Amino acid sequence: MRVLIADDHDLLRDTLIAFLDDEDGIETGSASSFDEALQRMKDDAAYDLVLLDYKMPGMNGLQGLKQALAIGGARHVALISGEASREIAEEALELGAAGFVPKTLPAKSLVNAVRFMAMGEQYAPIAFMTAAEEVEEHPLAKSLTKREMEVLKGLTEGKSNKEIARDLEITEPTIKLHVKTLYRKLDVNNRTQAAIVARDAGIF
Numbered sequence: 001m002r003v004l005i006a007d008d009h010d011l012l013r014d015t016l017i018a019f020l021d022d023e024d025g026i027e028t029g030s031a032s033s034f035d036e037a038l039q040r041m042k043d044d045a046a047y048d049l050v051l052l053d054y055k056m057p058g059m060n061g062l063q064g065l066k067q068a069l070a071i072g073g074a075r076h077v078a079l080i081s082g083e084a085s086r087e088i089a090e091e092a093l094e095l096g097a098a099g100f101v102p103k104t105l106p107a108k109s110l111v112n113a114v115r116f117m118a119m120g121e122q123y124a125p126i127a128f129m130t131a132a133e134e135v136e137e138h139p140l141a142k143s144l145t146k147r148e149m150e151v152l153k154g155l156t157e158g159k160s161n162k163e164i165a166r167d168l169e170i171t172e173p174t175i176k177l178h179v180k181t182l183y184r185k186l187d188v189n190n191r192t193q194a195a196i197v198a199r200d201a202g203i204f
Contacts, residue, residue: 001118002045004029006037007053007080012103016051019107020114034058038067041074048118049098050074054081054088062091069096078117089124099123140201143185151178152203156195 003026007013010032017028029044031037035058041050052068054061068077076098079089089100098117101110102125113123141149147168154164161179165172183189186197 001025001049001115002027002029002047003114003118004031004037004040004044004047004050004074006031006034006051006056008032008056009053016110019111023111026114032056034060034064038071041068041071047074048076049114050077051080051101051114052077054079054084062088062095065092065095065097076117076120078123086129089129093122093124097122101125140186140197141203144182148178148182148185149203151175152182152194152198155179155182155191156198158195 003020005013005016005020005028007016013030013032017030020026020028029040029047031040034052034056037050037052041047050068052059052064058064065077065079068074078097078099078101079092080101080103081088082103084100092100098120099113099122101113101123105113105125109125113125116123144152150168151164154167159167161172161175165175168175179191179194182194186194188194188197
């Protein structure tokens, strides 16, 4: 089984190669840039698997994957990355990548993944692919207190101050104060405008 590891980080690349070279039946090649990887794919005997670092020089993200898949020189091409998101991994698999390997994968799992992909199976760690995506909080939401967010939610639902006060179990005058503060923070003049701003920002 012939495997090409293409990564611009010398330490990581050499470590991966050392792990794989310790395994019976795996022969490795290396490249430190995308252009070098392409050249090796063209010049060397065919590789069973080419592992491309998503962020290395010349790679240009998924564009590099498409190029590598198009030129041949390998039966299977996969991505390895320490930064790419689940969305990138899903796109890579849809484009025909043999797999997606996070750099955080333990050595033993990595070796198993390489064997799996070289045999023609698609690989992506279940824990990575099913992890909840971190949702970035909208700047507007960050400027509001928890109580102001609760009041704003009531406004977007078209509730009166009395209804919001009852829901939150606080007095109506307190709700009025929160609404006044919300108008100032959102730079609006009325409830409808506040609700529109919240909806446009995707807060609710």
